[in-house]
Amino acid sequence: MDIETVVVAGATGNVGTEVVRALAGVAEVRALSRRGSPVDGATAMRGDLGDRAAVADAWAGADAVFLPAGHPDPPGLLADMRAAGVRRVVLLSTGAVVGGDLDNAVTRFNVVSEAAVRDSGLEWTVLRPSGFASNALRWVPLPDVVVEPFADVPVTVIDPADIGAVATRALTGSGLGGRSLRLTGPEATRPADRLAVLGELLGRDLRLEPEPDDVARTRMRGVMPEPYVDAFFRFFRGGEYGDSRVMSTVPDLLGRPARTFRDWAEVHVGAFRADTDRP
Ligand SMILES: NC(=O)c1ccc[n+]([C@@H]2O[C@H](COP(=O)([O-])OP(=O)(O)OC[C@H]3O[C@@H](n4cnc5c(N)ncnc54)[C@H](OP(=O)(O)O)[C@@H]3O)[C@@H](O)[C@H]2O)c1
Incomplete structure (x- = not known):
């Protein structure tokens, strides 16, 4: 299938920017987000995936779409894409759907998008x-x-660059159609392990203090809806999501090891330096 033009929805985010980067030189890219912020190597487009009419222009003449899960009407969005001539879609879901429970709010919105x-x-x-x-x-x-x-x-944290590389294969290559791919990093680490890597790269003495569950629950209620707070407690305390098992999908597909947290941190360490170095 000849894929010349790809819409990357959520193109300014952690994953979206990596999908755009990986598509460079492979396809023409439209970078869709609500703010329509510029993204190197792509044509920026503004539109809210919650408003079908507002994103209809993005699909016209496109061959493939990278779509994050969620949004009020996934079947409607996909019908619009198909009517506009889109032939292929790659959905960003989550490992949490594997064996997940439909009355978990996070699992549910991903399962609904996957079905659509x-x-x-x-x-x-x-x-x-x-x-x-x-x-x-x-x-x-x-x-x-x-x-x-x-x-x-x-958690077997994954570098969004690996998601971008696999997404590009799925969007523009062959052989990945009709497949649901569980993607992980190369090792399971705890937050303190990851903080230690940052401390080493920054030359700082950093310490991780576990947040008690009751304190975490109260704090999280202030930043996300209650069903999402519940979802995370069900994932990590109720045993609904085991995210510690390393899968070989990334190396199998890309022919190289999955990137480690240290690989990611070496690229992004500047983001952690910015505030501390400010005069
Ligand atoms: N974090 C994790 O560990 C994890 C694991 C598995 C799956 N996920 C899923 O991966 C998704 C992407 O993660 P991320 O870290 O890349 O997110 P992010 O950095 O917050 O980026 C979100 C992107 O989507 C755009 N956006 C948000 N709402 C939109 C809408 N209604 N219409 C159009 N564009 C919209 C944002 O730009 P504007 O704000 O300008 O619209 C931005 O470009 C998450 O939403 C989550 O469901 C996350």
Whole structure:
């Protein structure tokens, strides 16, 4: 299938920018986000995926779409894409759907999007990644003592660059249609392990302090809806999501090892330096 033009939805995010980067020289890219912020190597487009009419222009004349899960009407969005001539869609879902429970709010919105993609009539691939290495950016500005929820939980964090590389294969290559791919990093680490890597790269003495569950629950209620707080507690305390098992999908598909947290941190260490170096 000849894929010349790809829409990357969520193109300014941690994963989206890596999908755009990986598509450079492979396809023409439209970078879709609500703000329509510029992205190197792509034509920026503004539109909210919650408003079908507002994103309709993005699909016209495109061959393939990279789509994050969620949004109020995934079947409607996919029908619009198909009507506009799009032939292929790659969905960014989550590893949490594997064996997940439909009354978990996070699992549910991903499962709903996955079902819509499978029923869309488009050629589809679903990506089910682990937690992202880039979640460490939540620690910016980086204090000496980082207080972290679920500090005891090991996660095979994945570098969004690996998601971008696999997405590009699925969007523009052959052989990945009709597949749901569980993607992980190369090792399971705890937050303190990842913080230690940052401390080493920055030459700082950093310490991780586990956040007690009751404190975490109250704090999280202030930043996300209650069903999402519940979802994370069900994942990491209720045993609904085991994100510590390393899968070989990334090396199998890319012919090289999956990138480590240290690989990710070496590229992004500047983001952690910015605030501490400010005069
Ligand atoms: N973090 C994890 O560990 C993890 C693991 C598995 C799956 N995921 C999923 O991966 C997704 C992407 O993660 P990320 O870290 O790349 O997110 P991110 O850095 O927050 O980026 C989100 C991107 O989507 C755009 N966007 C958000 N809402 C939109 C809308 N309604 N219409 C159009 N564009 C929209 C944002 O730009 P504007 O704000 O300008 O719209 C931005 O480009 C998450 O939403 C999550 O569901 C995350």
